[in-house]
Amino acid sequence: MTNHPLIEFRDVTKRFGERTILHKVNLKIYDGDVTTIIGKSGVGKSVLLKHIIGLLKPDEGSVLFQGEPIDKMTKVEWNEYVTRISYMFQNNALFDSMTVFENVAMPLRQTTRLSEKEIKEKVMARVEQTELMPVVNKYPSELSGGMQKRVALSRALVTDPKIVLFDEPTTGQDLIRRNAILGMIAECHKSFGFTAILISHDLPDVFFISNRIIALDKGEVVFEGTPEELENFEHPFLDEFIDSLEGFQEHLTGLYSRRNFRVRYQKQIGQKHADETFVLLTFSVEDIGLVGTTLGQETSQKLIRALGIYLNKHFGSVGGFSTRQNTEQFVTVLPFSDLNEAQKILDDFATDLVERGLSNIQTSAQIPEGECFDFSISAGLAEGKQNEEIGSVLERAGAQRKTIARFQCDKRR
Amino acid sequence: MIFRPRQVSSIIQQVYYIGAKSTTIVMLVALFTGMVLGLQLYYALVQFGSEGVLGTTISLSLVRELGPVLAAIMITARAGSSMATEVGIQRISEQIDALYTMRIDSLRYLVSPRIAASVISFPLLTAVFDLIGIVGGYISAVLLLGLNAGTYLHGVQSGVEMKDITGGFVKSIVFAIIVSTICCFQGYFTHMRRDSYGAKAVGLSTTSAVVLSCVLILVADYVVTSFLM
Numbered sequence: 086m087t088n089h090p091l092i093e094f095r096d097v098t099k100r101f102g103e104r105t106i107l108h109k110v111n112l113k114i115y116d117g118d119v120t121t122i123i124g125k126s127g128v129g130k131s132v133l134l135k136h137i138i139g140l141l142k143p144d145e146g147s148v149l150f151q152g153e154p155i156d157k158m159t160k161v162e163w164n165e166y167v168t169r170i171s172y173m174f175q176n177n178a179l180f181d182s183m184t185v186f187e188n189v190a191m192p193l194r195q196t197t198r199l200s201e202k203e204i205k206e207k208v209m210a211r212v213e214q215t216e217l218m219p220v221v222n223k224y225p226s227e228l229s230g231g232m233q234k235r236v237a238l239s240r241a242l243v244t245d246p247k248i249v250l251f252d253e254p255t256t257g258q259d260l261i262r263r264n265a266i267l268g269m270i271a272e273c274h275k276s277f278g279f280t281a282i283l284i285s286h287d288l289p290d291v292f293f294i295s296n297r298i299i300a301l302d303k304g305e306v307v308f309e310g311t312p313e314e315l316e317n318f319e320h321p322f323l324d325e326f327i328d329s330l331e332g333f334q335e336h337l338t339g340l341y342s343r344r345n346f347r348v349r350y351q352k353q354i355g356q357k358h359a360d361e362t363f364v365l366l367t368f369s370v371e372d373i374g375l376v377g378t379t380l381g382q383e384t385s386q387k388l389i390r391a392l393g394i395y396l397n398k399h400f401g402s403v404g405g406f407s408t409r410q411n412t413e414q415f416v417t418v419l420p421f422s423d424l425n426e427a428q429k430i431l432d433d434f435a436t437d438l439v440e441r442g443l444s445n446i447q448t449s450a451q452i453p454e455g456e457c458f459d460f461s462i463s464a465g466l467a468e469g470k471q472n473e474e475i476g477s478v479l480e481r482a483g484a485q486r487k488t489i490a491r492f493q494c495d496k497r498r
Numbered sequence: 499m500i501f502r503p504r505q506v507s508s509i510i511q512q513v514y515y516i517g518a519k520s521t522t523i524v525m526l527v528a529l530f531t532g533m534v535l536g537l538q539l540y541y542a543l544v545q546f547g548s549e550g551v552l553g554t555t556i557s558l559s560l561v562r563e564l565g566p567v568l569a570a571i572m573i574t575a576r577a578g579s580s581m582a583t584e585v586g587i588q589r590i591s592e593q594i595d596a597l598y599t600m601r602i603d604s605l606r607y608l609v610s611p612r613i614a615a616s617v618i619s620f621p622l623l624t625a626v627f628d629l630i631g632i633v634g635g636y637i638s639a640v641l642l643l644g645l646n647a648g649t650y651l652h653g654v655q656s657g658v659e660m661k662d663i664t665g666g667f668v669k670s671i672v673f674a675i676i677v678s679t680i681c682c683f684q685g686y687f688t689h690m691r692r693d694s695y696g697a698k699a700v701g702l703s704t705t706s707a708v709v710l711s712c713v714l715i716l717v718a719d720y721v722v723t724s725f726l727m
Contacts, residue, residue, distance in 0.1 A: 138599055167601050178596035180588075192600040195607070244600075 089152065091116040091248070091280055092137060096146035099132055106132045108304040109146065114297075119274055119281040121291050124301035130284045131175060133301065134250050137282065138170050139163075168196075171246035175253045175284075177237040179225040185212065186221050189239045196244070211239040215269065216381050231262045238266065242273055251283040264386040267294055293411040316347065340393050346408035346416070350475060353406075353420045357471040364427035365475070366405075366466045367482045368396060368415040372459060380458055384450060389413065391449035392462070395442055399434050416479065424468045431464060435489040438462070443492055461491040508611040509618075516577040516612070517619030521626060524572050528627040531564060532556065532634020540643050549645055553653025556635035557628075561662045565628040566620075567719050570673035573616075573623060574711040578681040581612055582707035585685025586700035594686070609682040613675065620674035621667045628666065665726045672722055676714050681707040 090113035099107040106129040114120050122130050135141040136148050139155065147154040150166055158166060179188050189211055193204045212221050215235040225233055234254060241249055254270065255263040267285075271294040274281050285291040292298070292312035300308035300315070308318050341349060354363055370389055393415055397407045400417045407417040419427050452458070465486030469478035535556050543549045585608055588594050597604040632654055639645040684707035691699045 140595055140598060164601065167599075170599070172596070172599035174592050174596060176592060178592040180593055180596075181591070192602070195602045196600060 090114055090149075091151060092282075093149040093152075094133070094136070094146070095149060097133075097136060097143040097148060098145040099129070099136070099141065100144050106304055107136075107143075110301075110304070110306055112299050112306050112309055114280065114282060116280055117278060118296040119271070119283065119294050120297040120299060121283045121285055121295040122299045122301060123285065123291075128301045129304050130301055131252050134172075134252055134282065134284060137248075137250060138167065138172050140172075169247040170250065171241040171244060171248070172250045173237050173241040173252060173254055175256065177225070177233045179233060179236055179240075181225050184222050184224055185217055185228070185236050188225070188236055189243050192240065192244050207243060208239075211243045214273075215239045216383065231258050234258060234262075234266065238269065242277075245277060246279055248280045248282070251281060251285075253284050253286070255285060261383055261387050261390065264390070265381075265383040267291060268386060270294060293409075340397050340415075341406055341408045346406065346418075347475075349406055350418055354418070354469075354471055357420075359471050361471055362423060362468050363471075364419045364422050364424055364466055364468055365478045365482050366400075366417040366419065366427065366431060366464055367410070367479060367486060368417070368462060368464045369486060370413045371461045371463060371488075380452065380456060384452060387450035388446060388452070388460070391446040394449065395438070395446055396434075399437065400430070403430055424466070427466050427468075431466060431489070435464075438490045442490075459491075459493050461488050463488045505606070505611055505614075508607075509614045512611045512615030513618050516573065516581075516615050517622060520573050520576050520619070520623060523576055524569055524623045524627050525630045527568060527572050528560075528565075528630035529634040529637075531568060531627075532560065532631035532636075533638040534634075535559060535564075535631070536635035536638030536643070540639050540645065549639075550649050551653055551657075552639050552645060553632075553635070553650040553655075554657025555653075556639075557632050557654040557658045558662060560628050560631040560635075561658055561666045563719070563723075565631060566624045566666050566669040566673060567715060569624045569627040570620060570670065570677060570715045571712055573620065574677050574681070574708055574715070577616075578677045578711050579704050579708050581678065581681040582685040582704045583700055585609075585682055586688035586703045587685075589686060589688045590696055590700060604686075609678075609686065612682055613678045616674035616678035617671055620670040620677075624666055624670040628663075665722075668726070669719060669722050672718050673715050676718055677711045680711045680714065683707075684710070 092114040094110050094112045097107055097110045098105065110133065122133065124130050132141060136143060142156065147156060149155065150158075153162075155163070155166060180191065183191065186208060189208045190204050193199055193207060197204075199207070209221075212218055215238055217232065217235055217239065220228055220232060225236065228236065238254060241251070251270065255266045258266060270281060270283070273279070274294070283291065283295070292315075295312055298308065298310060298312055298315045299306055308315060310318070357363070370392060393407070393409055396415055396417065400407060400419065403419065404421050405417050405419045407415055410416045419430065422430065447454075463486045465482040465484065467478050467481035467485060469475070536552065539552055539555050540549060543552055543555070585594075588608065594604045594608070597607055636647070636650055640647045640650050684703040685700075688699045688703045691702060693699075694702055
């Protein structure tokens with residue numbers, strides 16, 4: 086991250102009639118980051134995004150790209166600027182009289198001089214990546230909401246943009262698909278290195294792929310910083326917003342949200358005496374990308390979720406509590422165990438996982454019998470003290486991590 | 499440049515939609531217009547013993563006035579309304595904004611091919627209207643009322659001059675520009691209507707497009723005729 090913002094809002098105010106949607110908004114977006122804009126419905130998130138691409142113009146203030154106001158750009162500069170940007174609309178904005186293929190090919194056909202063969206190759210690569218191959222010749226109205234989102238995602242990424250604006254890319258999706266789309270965005274961000282600006286309500290999932298969070302309330306920026314900073318940020322809007330979303334999240338996954346995990350951690354560990362210890366375990370699902378490649382992103386997300394539930398069930402029975410740390414990592418705290426006991430519980434878990442767990446997880450993730458997939462799980466544990474920062478315990482546990490279970494495809498062995 | 503080479507296919511598509519698919523309705527209206535004209539004018543002219551000029555009267559009415567005007571009104575009803583609706587829906591479903599974000603000029607992409615296709619289709623349909631209208635007049639005057647076929651056809655041949663045909667085509671081109679521009683304009687700015695939003699706005703835009711086009715066809719007809727006379 087450089088110190089110079091790629092895009093900057095300076096005192097941007099936007100009104101629709103009497104209503105002020107954005108009021109003196111100041112924010113910075115940095116090159117290569119995934120910046121997520123959060124806020125309740127109707128606070129001006131989409132309006133803010135539309136200012137970046139010039140669909141809306143501010144009534145006051147200015148939007149700057151690399152320090153230059155976009156409204157003062159020459160036509161050539163403006164074209165160069167817009168060429169770098171791609172926009173994924175909240176309602177997809179697919180061309181309903183065109184097939185999926187034609188929709189994705191549209192920007193290439195209209196704005197590049199690529200041959201039809203090259204266009205087909207590029208489009209099919211994106212279509213395959215977003216798991217749309219079976220519906221490539223269908224019309225948007227014949228697709229489910231989730232598939233339409235993925236078509237919009239493919240279209241947004243087909244031109245290999247440098248900046249991608251995602252306006253609620255996961256709205257209307259179930260939990261699995263939401264994570265699959267976020268995973269896809271994270272993967273594309275990693276592969277293509279674009280700057281992503283997302284509008285999302287999917288907390289805390291979106292934190293896993295975001296470098297920066299911007300919170301909007303009543304047309305003003307109330308927070309700008311990292312996801313970690315947001316978790317420690319006190320603001321009535323954030324409490325209300327995050328609590329409502331996280332409650333829903335916990336209901337769906339059975340795992341604590343990171344925020345509530347911290348609350349329980351502080352409550353349980355904070356009550357201990359200074360010399361009392363606890364054990365923290367960290368789990369990592371490795372090579373899950375291979376599952377995504379062979380069985381699809383959605384299945385890999387289902388598998389991780391099923392694993393989280395299985396893990397929570399196992400360690401919950403001995404007084405532990407868990408959370409999802411990021412897309413592929415879980416953290417569990419055993420407040421009443423020492424290191425030896427925790428190691429024994431972990432060994433039991435590993436044995437149970439290999440003997441029975443996988444078939445349970447496979448059933449939960451709806452992976453058909455006989456499907457070929459490989460992945461491994463590694464775990465590390467460390468003992469912590471009452472007055473010790475969770476971050477340092479987590480670091481020590483991570484350093485101890487070793488593979489506890491490996492699942493390999495029988496057919497390939 | 500208004501058109502780009504890659505727009506040719508979309509112009510052809512629009513010619514098919516605005517032109518080819520309107521042929522049946524235009525032919526049907528032309529046939530009955532010609533037949534009614536034949537019927538009315540025969541009984542009016544026979545009173546003065548002037549039924550010999552029936553062919554000239556019918557063909558001149560059709561080629562100079564009724565052909566371009568009625569063909570344009572029929573195309574407005576069939577294709578103009580759908581132009582306004584289609585573009586209006588694309589506006590409210592953010593498809594036009596999506597074009598903008600893809601650096602595709604929405605006016606070039608959506609409006610230009612429709613105007614070009616209208617300019618191609620209107621004169622062709624007007625020619626079809628004229629021809630079928632004259633056939634309709636023949637059916638009612640010659641086949642049903644017993645006027646001599648040679649008299650009718652001679653009247654058509656001698657009465658219509660090239661400048662009448664050219665004048666009719668000039669009108670049809672003017673109508674094409676008026677209809678396609680108004681219908682696309684109404685759809686394109688659906689989101690700026692102050693009286694309604696969403697689907698209702700699209701409906702109202704379509705109504706406005708048809709009403710305004712029909713009125714302006716008649717106004718333009720008077721203006722162009724006054725220049726041609």
